Amino acid sequence: xxxxxxxxxxxxxxxxxTPVWSLPDTDLVSAVHAVHDAEQMLAxxxxxxxxxxxxxxxxxxxxxxxxxxxxxxxxxxxIHAARRMVDLAGVxxxxxxxxxxxxxxxxxxxxxxxxxxxxQDLTCEAEPDVADLAEKTLIEDHAGWEPAILRKVxxxxxxxxxxxxxxxxxxxxxxxxxxxxxxxxxxTLTNNGDGRFRLTGWLDAxxxxxxxxxxxxxxxxxxxxxxxxxxADALVExxxxxLRTTHLPENGGDRPQIVVTVPYDVARKELRQxxxxxxxxxxxxxxxxxxxxxxxxxxxxxGDGQVLDVGQSRxxxxxxxxxxxxxRDGGCAFPGCDRPPQWCDGHHIxxxxxxxxxxxxxxxxxxxxxxxxxxRGEWEARMADDGRPEFIPPAYVDPERxxxxxxxxxxx
Ligand SMILES: [Zn+2]
Ligand SMILES: [Zn+2]
Numbered sequence: 001x002x003x004x005x006x007x008x009x010x011x012x013x014x015x016x017x018t019p020v021w022s023l024p025d026t027d028l029v030s031a032v033h034a035v036h037d038a039e040q041m042l043a044x045x046x047x048x049x050x051x052x053x054x055x056x057x058x059x060x061x062x063x064x065x066x067x068x069x070x071x072x073x074x075x076x077x078x079i080h081a082a083r084r085m086v087d088l089a090g091v092x093x094x095x096x097x098x099x100x101x102x103x104x105x106x107x108x109x110x111x112x113x114x115x116x117x118x119x120q121d122l123t124c125e126a127e128p129d130v131a132d133l134a135e136k137t138l139i140e141d142h143a144g145w146e147p148a149i150l151r152k153v154x155x156x157x158x159x160x161x162x163x164x165x166x167x168x169x170x171x172x173x174x175x176x177x178x179x180x181x182x183x184x185x186x187x188t189l190t191n192n193g194d195g196r197f198r199l200t201g202w203l204d205a206x207x208x209x210x211x212x213x214x215x216x217x218x219x220x221x222x223x224x225x226x227x228x229x230x231x232a233d234a235l236v237e238x239x240x241x242x243l244r245t246t247h248l249p250e251n252g253g254d255r256p257q258i259v260v261t262v263p264y265d266v267a268r269k270e271l272r273q274x275x276x277x278x279x280x281x282x283x284x285x286x287x288x289x290x291x292x293x294x295x296x297x298x299x300x301x302x303g304d305g306q307v308l309d310v311g312q313s314r315x316x317x318x319x320x321x322x323x324x325x326x327x328r329d330g331g332c333a334f335p336g337c338d339r340p341p342q343w344c345d346g347h348h349i350x351x352x353x354x355x356x357x358x359x360x361x362x363x364x365x366x367x368x369x370x371x372x373x374x375x376r377g378e379w380e381a382r383m384a385d386d387g388r389p390e391f392i393p394p395a396y397v398d399p400e401r402x403x404x405x406x407x408x409x410x411x412x
Contacts, residue, residue, distance in 0.1 A: 317346025
């Protein structure tokens with residue numbers, strides 16, 4: 001075998017080193033098929049070797065914790081890929097039909113994984129000959145399907161090959177999926193190190209339905225955000241809504257809040273870049289927006305660390321002042337927005353850091369999205385003579401820049 005493998009490597013190296021730009025279309029297509037088939041056959045050969053290595057416990061003899069760990073170290077592949085390899089190698093060893101199918105490239109590796117999983121599920125649930133029949137049916141009748149469809153076919157295969165046990169197995173499969181969904185539920189928020197955080201996780205069907213039901217009403221189409229951007233904003237808005245209520249459990253004696261420490265330049269009356277208590281940096285724009293209606297701790301810039309006397313009571317739209325804003329604006333005051341008050345921050349038209357008051361005639365309710373829009377600075381908010389807020393669009397929206405109002409919340 002050693003000699004054959006040497007030749008094989010030479011031939012593969014030759015193929016990989018051959019320029020393909022000169023091939024006519026038909027040859028190009030048949031070549032891709034040929035290389036793909038050869039890959040599947042070689043994968044079968046590799047799995048046979050893995051199985052034998054595993055069977056002889058070579059990895060354990062070499063102090064590896066498992067065959068998968070050993071493969072990871074040797075082949076520099078992920079532990080996930082290594083485990084899948086060991087699992088499939090084990091199934092091929094017991095299932096000559098599937099083994100022959102992969103070895104002749106009648107199915108590819110992805111399909112083989114699906115067939116293997118189906119057989120394994122069936123062997124615990126049905127008579128052995130049912131698993132045999134399912135294996136044969138999937139390989140002979142359905143190998144033309146790509147993995148996503150094959151997986152669906154496989155899920156229904158029992159109804160096809162053994163309708164009498166299908167119902168029972170279905171129920172158990174649902175229970176098994178549910179149990180797995182419960183056990184693997186997870187949520188992580190990781191710093192990507194480039195100013196972004198990555199959300200990953202798993203939910204069971206019920207939890208996903210709850211999250212979707214809460215997010216969907218906040219995800220109405222609009223022109224300047226993609227659907228996924230809207231969903232991201234919606235998640236944050238839901239958390240802001242929860243923070244505004246008194247229903248969240250206290251965190252070390254305090255109401256849960258975001259806390260930002262921010263240098264305040266007294267001479268220029270300006271807030272600089274700030275820091276969250278988790279250590280992340282926020283831009284000056286983000287700081288100004290948060291400072292409108294969140295708990296922040298301003299620090300005198302370049303001073304002796306003395307905390308500046310900008311009391312929260314003077315900065316935040318709370319209590320009677322917030323109720324007065326709600327009564328006047330009825331919700332987000334941005335033109336055309338229908339977001340109700342509980343989704344809104346109080347925004348300072350003239351920022352408190354530059355001397356603006358926390359008062360009714362300097363405040364306006366804005367939803368999270370429109371609060372960001374206003375702080376970006378293209379739209380301008382101002383108080384009209386009748387004491388109601390109005391908004392001046394940027395010239396690219398309206399060359400005449402006529403002030404607009406929100407008529408959505410206005411009471412008759
Ligand atoms: Zn603001
Ligand atoms: Zn709005």
